[in-house]
């Protein structure tokens with residue numbers, strides 16, 4: 001980081017700043033200008049609060065050089081992470097990962113029907129909610145443990161990894177027993193206790209972007225998980241809250257190239273939650289793949305009009321099948337593989 005001293009900073013003040021920095025293990029390099037002195041400080045600033053320096057006498061500003069997230073950053077790891085999610089499926093490699101399934105697991109019959117159809121269409125990971133984080137406490141909250149079993153059975157039957165959300169620290173062990181990938185939902189992106197808990201497991205984590213979070217807040221959330229030892233984090237752009245109400249959220253296409261620049265973690269796109277309408281899922285899915293996403297998460301339901309949750313944004317199996325064929329062309333055009 002760089003410490004910019006005030007124009008009238010005294011030699012005593014400059015030495016005092018250097019002394020504190022050195023106490024924290026920094027190497028300091030003061031550069032004396034005609035009017036100002038700036039101090040270059042090289043070291044690990046995790047133990048030091050920037051305010052500690054900023055509030056010292058004679059200091060004008062402190063400018064960090066390195067990103068506040070370390071393990072998630074490209075500064076420490078240049079090559080793209082490829083995450084093994086089981087059953088021979090990876091996320092982040094040349095082959096695109098397609099997570100598909102209903103919003104919520106409603107019954108074995110429903111989940112089996114949808115899972116078989118999405119597999120047939122070329123999806124490689126099953127998704128479904130057993131614990132549902134609903135905006136209303138009166139809405140369907142999920143089948144919980146029974147839902148996990150239903151999902152597990154389908155994953156085994158079809159030889160596909162399963163991804164499901166965990167919403168509470170008390171459920172992490174249970175969900176980890178069944179799931180191949182644990183999902184942290186948008187509403188929990190900054191639930192730091194939950195992030196730390198899933199960070200202690202060895203399961204890949206799908207980390208959705210928070211409802212109105214910045215890229216930095218999102219990558220700091222990934223850092224929470226990774227700092228506990230679990231570096232298998234997959235980012236998922238699912239739209240953010242803006243002033244626009246025509247769609248459920250606003251899909252941030254830029255998040256894909258920006259995350260590729262800042263982080264080595266794979267990123268997938270969820271056009272279902274981003275738009276809230278089945279009509280917009282296909283164009284956004286295509287745009288995301290064209291922009292370099294490593295995969296997609298798409299809600300599919302055999303009977304969307306009867307779905308317990310998110311029916312309006314769910315694709316029918318036939319529509320999903322058509323979309324996969326169209327996406328295959330786009331994947332090829334950007335040098336990726338889909339089907």
Ligand code: PEP
Pocket residue numbers: 103129133184185186187208238273
């Ligand atoms: C979901 O994937 O079903 C879900 C609730 O998503 P989000 O956390 O992005 O709203």
Ligand code: MN
Pocket residue numbers: 103104273299309310
């Ligand atoms: Mn949903």
